[in-house]
Amino acid sequence: MNITVLIKQVPEIALIKVDEAANKVVLPQGPGVVNPHDEFAVEEGLRLKEKTGGKCVVMTVGTERAESALRNCLALGVDDAYLLTDDLFTGSDPQATGRILAAGLKKMGDCDLVLAGKQAIDSDSAQVPAAVAAHLNLPQVMFVKKFESIGDDKATVFRITEDGYDAVEVNLPAVISVVKEINEPRLPSLKGKMAAKKKVITRWSAADLGLDGSGIGNNSKTKIVKVSPPPPRPKGEIIEGETPEELAESLFKKLRDNQVI
Ligand SMILES: Cc1cc2nc3c(=O)[nH]c(=O)nc-3n(C[C@H](O)[C@H](O)[C@H](O)COP(=O)(O)OP(=O)(O)OC[C@H]3O[C@@H](n4cnc5c(N)ncnc54)[C@H](O)[C@@H]3O)c2cc1C
Numbered sequence: 001m002n003i004t005v006l007i008k009q010v011p012e013i014a015l016i017k018v019d020e021a022a023n024k025v026v027l028p029q030g031p032g033v034v035n036p037h038d039e040f041a042v043e044e045g046l047r048l049k050e051k052t053g054g055k056c057v058v059m060t061v062g063t064e065r066a067e068s069a070l071r072n073c074l075a076l077g078v079d080d081a082y083l084l085t086d087d088l089f090t091g092s093d094p095q096a097t098g099r100i101l102a103a104g105l106k107k108m109g110d111c112d113l114v115l116a117g118k119q120a121i122d123s124d125s126a127q128v129p130a131a132v133a134a135h136l137n138l139p140q141v142m143f144v145k146k147f148e149s150i151g152d153d154k155a156t157v158f159r160i161t162e163d164g165y166d167a168v169e170v171n172l173p174a175v176i177s178v179v180k181e182i183n184e185p186r187l188p189s190l191k192g193k194m195a196a197k198k199k200v201i202t203r204w205s206a207a208d209l210g211l212d213g214s215g216i217g218n219n220s221k222t223k224i225v226k227v228s229p230p231p232p233r234p235k236g237e238i239i240e241g242e243t244p245e246e247l248a249e250s251l252f253k254k255l256r257d258n259q260v261i
Pocket residue numbers: 006007008009035037038041059060061062089090091092093094095097098101115116117118119120121122123124125126127128129220222223224
């Protein structure tokens with residue numbers, strides 16, 4: 001089974017700042033990290049490959065800075081890495097990113113399963129996997145916590161819901177996003193890290209993918225109108241009391257005084 005895992009390089013979240021005057025998000029310098037939710041998708045891709053044979057590769061849309069995220073995945077044991085990169089991609093919204101990834105997957109060909117994380121921790125839209133599926137006209141199952149079974153042309157997966165899970169049978173190829181409950185990601189070995197340094201990363205530009213800029217980059221349908229930081233959290237209050245009973249009484253009094261109960 002040939003599996004492609006979509007990964008995003010994200011900045012370290014604590015270092016992100018918002019410049020309200022300039023209406024933009026200021027990203028920290030440095031290589032960033034693999035989106036934490038994508039680590040579970042990479043791990044599942046590797047486990048499925050180990051079970052079924054074939055290849056597990058990673059693909060990203062990003063700038064040259066995304067190379068280190070791809071090398072981190074190579075160090076874990078993925079077979080190849082694809083970086084879709086071009087100035088024409090700058091300004092792409094999630095739908096446009098989905099279109100670019102779909103073009104990359106089409107060019108690569110021979111893919112039985114596309115895995116993704118449930119969402120990126122920076123832009124957080126959780127739209128890209130569904131957009132990829134729509135552009136490729138593939139079935140999609142989002143927020144999967146378990147692969148119950150997998151064959152050449154069908155998989156049964158458990159998709160989380162608010163009150164439990166659904167068992168879904170899906171035809172392959174399909175696009176599947178996974179949640180953190182699915183596995184525990186492995187750590188890279190020293191041998192893996194050394195091998196990853198030497199691997200050649202395939203780079204494809206817009207021209208390589210047959211994209212001319214329409215519907216992607218600055219021609220995306222979404223426009224960012226305003227950027228502002230989230231409001232500061234209100235100050236917490238410590239409820240005092242020597243015993244559990246006193247604490248409960250103080251808490252009830254507080255809730256009653258504020259007409260919460
Ligand atoms: C108008 C507009 C302009 C933008 N301009 C830029 C820009 O110039 N530069 C920029 O970096 N961002 C830009 N963004 C943000 C960019 O659109 C999103 O970061 C990107 O499309 C992914 O969306 P998301 O982060 O919400 O991912 P989600 O949909 O939350 O991600 C879900 C999963 O999809 C996969 N995935 C997401 N993004 C990628 C990716 N890039 N490559 C491979 N797999 C991926 C991962 O598996 C991820 O876990 C812009 C957004 C808008 C709305």
